[in-house]
Amino acid sequence: xxxxxxxxxxxxxxxxxxxxxxxxxxxxxxxxxxxxxxxxxxxxxxxxxxxxxxxxxxxxxxxxxxxxxxxxxxxxxxxxxxxxxxxxxxxxxxxxxxxxxxxxxxxxxxxxxxxxxxxxxxxxxxxxxxxxxxxxxxxxxxxxxxxxxxxxxxxxxxxxxxxxxxxxxxxxxxxxxxxxxxxxxxxxxxxxxxxxxxxxxxxxxxxxxxxxxxxxxxxxxxxxxxxxxxxxxxxxxxxxxxxxxxxxxxxxxxxxx
Numbered sequence: 001x002x003x004x005x006x007x008x009x010x011x012x013x014x015x016x017x018x019x020x021x022x023x024x025x026x027x028x029x030x031x032x033x034x035x036x037x038x039x040x041x042x043x044x045x046x047x048x049x050x051x052x053x054x055x056x057x058x059x060x061x062x063x064x065x066x067x068x069x070x071x072x073x074x075x076x077x078x079x080x081x082x083x084x085x086x087x088x089x090x091x092x093x094x095x096x097x098x099x100x101x102x103x104x105x106x107x108x109x110x111x112x113x114x115x116x117x118x119x120x121x122x123x124x125x126x127x128x129x130x131x132x133x134x135x136x137x138x139x140x141x142x143x144x145x146x147x148x149x150x151x152x153x154x155x156x157x158x159x160x161x162x163x164x165x166x167x168x169x170x171x172x173x174x175x176x177x178x179x180x181x182x183x184x185x186x187x188x189x190x191x192x193x194x195x196x197x198x199x200x201x202x203x204x205x206x207x208x209x210x211x212x213x214x215x216x217x218x219x220x221x222x223x224x225x226x227x228x229x230x231x232x233x234x235x236x237x238x239x240x241x242x243x244x245x246x247x248x249x250x251x252x253x254x255x256x257x
Contacts, residue, residue, distance in 0.1 A: 006102025079170030
């Protein structure tokens with residue numbers, strides 16, 4: 001119960017800030033601008049790009065958006081310092097597991113809430129806007145299986161990005177340097193996408209297939225069901241180990257404080 005109390009406190013604390021809601025202004029502004037300047041040729045080109053590189057381009061692009069708008073918040077929620085004693089007091093001096101999983105659930109809920117808003121914005125523009133509607137219809141080539149695979153891959157990639165940010169927050173001794181240390185997360189995302197784009201078919205299917213995080217954006221529409229299962233299995237197992245390791249590291253930092 002205290003875990004959910006902690007997570008609800010995290011969600012309320014962040015969503016009550018006006019700055020949090022400003023992150024929804026940029027997609028609306030972008031879509032309104034595209035509605036005016038986009039051409040039929042642009043729409044066709046976009047459709048071809050998405051059919052060829054939805055996983056290798058779309059997932060890293062989304063992860064970069066998450067980095068820009070949310071990872072400062074994620075890292076700060078796991079920063080162990082005097083300011084966090086207020087949170088510890090509010091949850092009645094609960095143990096480190098409650099603290100850790102409450103914060104992790106809280107920041108994950110904030111990202112989920114944001115995704116739902118982004119989805120709602122896209123649905124509205126798809127139905128109400130002429131050019132943007134045609135642009136978004138370029139994704140109609142996805143069947144149910146492909147859409148399901150893409151959403152799982154998006155979730156796994158996002159979880160890796162969030163957990164790397166949690167690591168930055170736990171390891172950072174000076175809260176003012178969080179943004180500086182998040183550069184490592186930016187670099188990881190960019191390197192994962194670049195390596196997948198420049199790698200040949202053999203490296204993607206025989207090497208990157210078994211490397212967690214890097215294997216997600218190597219998925220394409222020709223990836224076999226067996227390889228999909230291997231990728232998702234490896235990544236889920238790695239995420240589980242990652243969470244357990246972060247929990248122990250969090251405990252160590254709490255004890256030191």
